[in-house]
Amino acid sequence: MIVPFPPGGVADIAARPIAEAMGRYLKQPIVIENRSGAGGGIGMAAAAKAKPDGYTIMMALSSVVVLPEADVVLKRPPMFKLSQLKPIARFTADPVVLVVPANSPWKDFKQFEAAVKANPGKYTFGSSGNYGTMHVPVEQFKAATQSYMLHIPYTGAGPAVVALMGGQVDMVATGPSTVATNIQAGKLRALAQWGEKRIPTLPNVPTMKELGVPVTYTQWTGIFTPAGTPDAVVAKLREASKFAAADASAVHALESAGTYIQFLDTPEFEKFVQQDAATMAKVVQRIGKVQ
Numbered sequence: 001m002i003v004p005f006p007p008g009g010v011a012d013i014a015a016r017p018i019a020e021a022m023g024r025y026l027k028q029p030i031v032i033e034n035r036s037g038a039g040g041g042i043g044m045a046a047a048a049k050a051k052p053d054g055y056t057i058m059m060a061l062s063s064v065v066v067l068p069e070a071d072v073v074l075k076r077p078p079m080f081k082l083s084q085l086k087p088i089a090r091f092t093a094d095p096v097v098l099v100v101p102a103n104s105p106w107k108d109f110k111q112f113e114a115a116v117k118a119n120p121g122k123y124t125f126g127s128s129g130n131y132g133t134m135h136v137p138v139e140q141f142k143a144a145t146q147s148y149m150l151h152i153p154y155t156g157a158g159p160a161v162v163a164l165m166g167g168q169v170d171m172v173a174t175g176p177s178t179v180a181t182n183i184q185a186g187k188l189r190a191l192a193q194w195g196e197k198r199i200p201t202l203p204n205v206p207t208m209k210e211l212g213v214p215v216t217y218t219q220w221t222g223i224f225t226p227a228g229t230p231d232a233v234v235a236k237l238r239e240a241s242k243f244a245a246a247d248a249s250a251v252h253a254l255e256s257a258g259t260y261i262q263f264l265d266t267p268e269f270e271k272f273v274q275q276d277a278a279t280m281a282k283v284v285q286r287i288g289k290v291q
Contacts, residue, residue: 001015001019001030001031001032001033001057001058001059001223002033002035002043002046002047002050002056002057002058002059003015003032003033003034003035003043003058003059004035004036004040004041004042004043004044004046004047004058004060004061005034005036005040005043005061005128005155005156005157005158006034006036006155006156006158006159007034007158008156008157008158008159008161008162008178009061009128009156009157009158009175009178010061010092010094010133010157010174010175010177010178010219010221010259011040011059011060011061011221012032012034012059012156012158013175013177013178013254013257013259014059014091014092014177014221014254014259015032015059015221016032016253017244017247017249017250017253017254018059018091018223018241018244018245018250019031019032019059020249020250021243021244021247021249021250022237022240022241022243022244024243024247025239025240025243025244026236026240030057036155036156037129037155038067038079038129039063039067039128039129039130039131039132039135039153040060040061040063040064040067040128040129040132040156041067041079041080041129042079043058044058044060044064044067044079044080044085045079045080047060047085047224047225047226048080048081048084048085048226048227049080049084049226050226051226052225052226052227052228052229052230053229053230053233054225054229054230054233054234054236054237056225056226057088057223057224057225057237058085058223058224058225059091059221059222059223060085060221060222060223060224061132061133061219061220061221062133062218062219062220062221062276062280063128063129063131063132063133063136064082064085064224065082065273065276065277065280066131066132066133066136066280066283066284067079067080067131068080068081068082069277069280069281069284069285070130070131070284073284073285073287073288073289074289082273082277083227084226084227085224085225085226085227086224086225086226086227086228086229086234087222087223087224087266087269087270087272087273088222088223088224088225088234088237088238088241088266088269089222089223089238089241089242089245089263089264089265089266089269090220090221090222090262090263090264090268090269090272091221091222091223091241091244091245091254091261091262091263092177092220092221092254092259092260092261092262093218093219093220093221093262094175094176094177094195094199094218094219094220094259095176095193095194095195095196095199095207095216095217095218095219096133096134096137096173096174096175096193096194096217096218096219097173097174097175097176097179097190097192097193097194097199097202097205098112098141098171098172098173098190098191098192098193098194099164099171099172099173099174099179099183099188099189099190099191100112100164100170100171100188100189100191101164101165101167101187101188101189102186102187102188102189104170104189106189106191107189108191109191109192109206109211110211112171112191113145113147113211113213116145116147116148116149117145117146117147120147120148121148121149121150123149123150123170123171124149124150124151124152124168124169124170124171125138125149125150125151125152125169125170125171125172125173126152126153126154126160126161126163126164126168126169126171126172127151127152127153127154127160127172127173128153128154128155128156128157128160128174129153129154129155129156130151130153131284131287132153133175133217133219134157134160134172134173134174135151135153136217136280136283136284136287137173137194137215137217138151138171138173139283139287140194140215140217140283141173141208141213141215143286143287144208144213144214144215145213149170149171152168152169157172157174157175157178158178160172160174161174161178161179161182164188165182165187165188173194173217174219175219175259176193176199176201176202176258176259177254177257177258177259179258180201180202180257180258181257181258183202190202190205191205192205192206192207192208192211192213193205193206193207193208194207194208194215194216194217194218195207195216195218196209196216200260201258201259201260202258220262220276222264222269222273223237223241225237234266238265238266241263241265242263242265245261245263
């Protein structure tokens with residue numbers, strides 16, 4: 001199973017318990033291979049171009065629908081096309097959370113927003129790479145509030161959160177599972193989140209919409225295989241995915257990390273991917289070229 005990001009990020013956190021459960025169902029271990037770089041594009045391209053025999057699968061993030069559109073906007077050769085990948089199952093879908101270090105001067109979102117708007121370019125945010133799932137929501141925030149922050153891309157959420165903890169960046173927007181432990185330990189402070197409603201694991205964190213910023217963004221995880229994988233193999237992976245989504249140890253591992261299963265089987269996930277790709281294409285076109 002290719003995970004196109006380093007350990008410690010949302011895709012990796014979801015992949016490990018899911019792969020272990022799927023391996024038990026398939027009666028053969030599934031090995032995780034972290035292949036990061038280019039905002040996830042390197043690992044995603046490797047999965048898209050792999051032999052379609054069922055022996056290479058990928059746990060992708062929602063950026064899988066964004067990066068091909070970013071290639072169009074940047075007028076660069078595509079790393080991969082979405083049509084090269086077959087969606088199998090979605091496992092999690094969480095709004096990203098705006099977090100700052102606990103020693104930050106901002107106690108709530110309004111203080112943060114006021115400081116950012118008053119000092120264009122003074123403050124920085126870390127991400128998992130250009131047009132990734134930690135970059136796009138901040139660009140949405142910047143556009144909606146007419147503010148400017150300096151973007152510092154890393155190879156994944158894990159390194160970006162480490163940079164935030166070390167004071168190298170001022171803020172990140174990331175999946176709850178990558179920061180829940182540090183929020184509970186009082187090392188990070190969550191100021192807002194991009195959901196339609198409050199997150200069960202972070203009930204005290206208001207949505208951007210509640211705070212007067214009309215943006216939403218969901219960071220989802222799902223398994224894909226290379227397009228052209230035989231139907232019989234797809235059916236087996238689909239069965240294993242269903243098993244993993246209901247497996248007590250996998251469910252517990254994800255809930256302990258601060259996320260929970262929001263499963264979509266293949267037909268629903270295929271529709272969801274196409275709809276999200278269309279929505280995100282508009283977002284990327286609105287963002288335009290970014291450095």
